[in-house]
Amino acid sequence: MNESHTAAGGTSDLLSTSDALRDAVEAAFPSTIADLTHLVKIPSVSWAAFDPAQVEASAEAVAELVRGLGVFDLVEIRRAAIGDAEGADAPLGKPAVVARRSARNGRPTVLLYAHHDVQPPGDDEDWESTPFEPTMRGDRLYGRGAADDKAGVMAHIGAIRALTEVLGADFDLGIALFIEGEEESGSLSFANFLRENRDLLEADAIVVADSNNWDIETPALTVALRGAVAFRLRISTLAHASHSGMFGGAVPDAMLAAVRLLATLHDDDGSVAVDGLTSADLEMPAYDEAQLRTETGLLDGVTPIGRGEILSRIWAQPSITITGIDAPTVANASNTLVPSVAVRVSARVAPGQRDVDALAAIRSHLEQHAPFGAKLEFDAVELGNPFLVDTSGWAVAESNAAMAEAWGREPVEIGVGGSIPFIAELVEEFPSAQILVTGVEDPESRAHSPNESLHLGVFQKALLSEALFLARLDARNGDS
Numbered sequence: 001m002n003e004s005h006t007a008a009g010g011t012s013d014l015l016s017t018s019d020a021l022r023d024a025v026e027a028a029f030p031s032t033i034a035d036l037t038h039l040v041k042i043p044s045v046s047w048a049a050f051d052p053a054q055v056e057a058s059a060e061a062v063a064e065l066v067r068g069l070g071v072f073d074l075v076e077i078r079r080a081a082i083g084d085a086e087g088a089d090a091p092l093g094k095p096a097v098v099a100r101r102s103a104r105n106g107r108p109t110v111l112l113y114a115h116h117d118v119q120p121p122g123d124d125e126d127w128e129s130t131p132f133e134p135t136m137r138g139d140r141l142y143g144r145g146a147a148d149d150k151a152g153v154m155a156h157i158g159a160i161r162a163l164t165e166v167l168g169a170d171f172d173l174g175i176a177l178f179i180e181g182e183e184e185s186g187s188l189s190f191a192n193f194l195r196e197n198r199d200l201l202e203a204d205a206i207v208v209a210d211s212n213n214w215d216i217e218t219p220a221l222t223v224a225l226r227g228a229v230a231f232r233l234r235i236s237t238l239a240h241a242s243h244s245g246m247f248g249g250a251v252p253d254a255m256l257a258a259v260r261l262l263a264t265l266h267d268d269d270g271s272v273a274v275d276g277l278t279s280a281d282l283e284m285p286a287y288d289e290a291q292l293r294t295e296t297g298l299l300d301g302v303t304p305i306g307r308g309e310i311l312s313r314i315w316a317q318p319s320i321t322i323t324g325i326d327a328p329t330v331a332n333a334s335n336t337l338v339p340s341v342a343v344r345v346s347a348r349v350a351p352g353q354r355d356v357d358a359l360a361a362i363r364s365h366l367e368q369h370a371p372f373g374a375k376l377e378f379d380a381v382e383l384g385n386p387f388l389v390d391t392s393g394w395a396v397a398e399s400n401a402a403m404a405e406a407w408g409r410e411p412v413e414i415g416v417g418g419s420i421p422f423i424a425e426l427v428e429e430f431p432s433a434q435i436l437v438t439g440v441e442d443p444e445s446r447a448h449s450p451n452e453s454l455h456l457g458v459f460q461k462a463l464l465s466e467a468l469f470l471a472r473l474d475a476r477n478g479d480s
Contacts, residue, residue: 017166017471018405024162025464032158032463033141033456035065039116039150040134040143046094046117046185055181058116059095062153062179069160071169072099072177074200080193093189094181100200103174108473111176111203111433112466113426114152114210115183118145119448126450140444140453147454148447151440152209153179155459159466163474173474176201180422183210186382187422194429203433205395205473206426207466211439214285214412216458219403219465221396222437224282224315224415225423227349227386229359230323233366234377235261238339245335253337255327257374262343264369265320265362270305272318276361280316280351280388282415287311295443315415318358319348348417355383355421384421387437395434398476402468407461438462 043050044058059077067075078098081090094117103109121131121144129135134143156177163171178201182188194201211222235258238251267273287310292298306313313319324344328334349358363378370376389396391413403411416437426435440462446452 013475017475018468020166021162021467021471022406022464024165025158025460025467028158028161028165029460029463032154032161035157036141036146036150036154036454037134039153040141040146041132043121043132044117044145044181045120046182047120048185050120052094055094055117059097059179059181062097062116065157066097066099066177066179069157069164071160071164071171071175072101075099078193078197080189080196082188082192093193094185096181096193097177097179098197098200099175099177101175104172107172107174107476108204109174109176109202110470110473111178111201111206111430112156113178113180113206113208114156115149115180116153117181117184118148118150119184122450128451131450137453139456141456142451142453144452147441147445147452149183149210151454151459151462155209155440155463155466156207158463159470162463162467163470167471167474171474173470174203175470176203183422187425190422191425191429194425198429202430205434205436206430207399207469208420208423208426208435208437209439209462209466210420211416211437212414212441212443212445213439213458213462214414216442216444216455217407218409219407219411219461220414220439221389221391221399221403221411222416222439223389223391223413224280224351225387225437226315226318226351226415226417226419227353227355227358227424228382228384228419228421229345229347229349229355229362230380230382231345231359231378232342232380233345234340234342234379235370236340236375236377237372238337241339242337243335244337247337251337252372252374253339254341254374255338257371258325258341258343260371261366261369261374262322265365266305269307271307271313272320274318274320274361274365276364277318277347277358278350278353279312279318282312282316282351283413284309284311284315285412285414311415314417316350318350318353319417320362321346348419349386351386351388351415353386355385359383384419385424387420387423387427387435389435389437393434394476395436398472399436399438399465399469402472403465405468406465438466 042058044055077095079092131144214220237254323346326342
């Protein structure tokens, strides 16, 4: 341990605190799981088609837990307007829980972020247990949001509980808390929320608890995230539907045009074939095809796609996926030339490229390759920039030390193929803050998928890691 990072008591005091924190986390773990179970039972899906009252109920439940910590000067549920809307009639985003306590004696302030909203559950028949009835099987807790990200919420709450148990409520570290309510539906009010609550959320370091660990034995700090570009593309070839027998073979239907156009987005090996999309140069830990098959359920005989190291394809190269198609269903198919087809295009952008530049490249490619002169319309655009962590700061060093102590193993620096677009907005609003992306998940958590689960051993070690991290910050000299 670096003694320059400890208070007057020195390394021995920090070691004693660490042992006490470990005991406190273990003793409180059953009640932490009980609180998590209560949160998972609330179906707080933030998508427009779902009951908004459940997101409200989730925010209230989280706020009650935060108030019960007894360490914050302020705990409130707040909202912000969506996008550029202004005035009393402007639509508001989903409720977020915010809290703050001021730092004292030169200590830093840390902002702890997680989100209490969840993805839709999908079809119940795809689950082995009911999505919003958390169920223990073996060493895993199953349920929608059990990992992503209500366990992140409880990691923050549990870590503060442990810190308070050991140090009392009168510690010097400043803590801001931001538990968002719309991350899974695009964080549409996020930028406005940051601006309106800047004084409340400003911090020296920011912990975003919404990522993965390398495996159930090895912690990870996420240092690279791909950006996101998504839009709806409508492909039209006819002014109206026509009989496929009368005119098929003479005029192109929209489905034919769509199939041919979308096929141009990838080379024969499945790698992206769009000029202007870039890749990043990142260091990769060892990861082979067997591990990919295990973690993804790739069927026997189906080959991986892309080229280069497997993790490079996931972390450092762009990808394009068609995530939805609006077209006649097979059950309702008639002998008709379809005049128009809409698809949802979802792309991931490699670190180092701006989301707007990636969108321009993909749009240009589609316009240049539209077959038969098909007409293209683009709308419902969503953007998010990629992110690279500066690992040279004191916060990363303190986090790595805390993880190594909690897990008994040095953390791995990883990239993630997914996106957390709002991190770029955090960087813009708080440019001097050091940002750490941590998490409670593991490769088997299946976030966003049926049978999402949380490994309890991983969760306990992640919670202890954060408690140790907070204690290290509370013991820092005034050199933040």
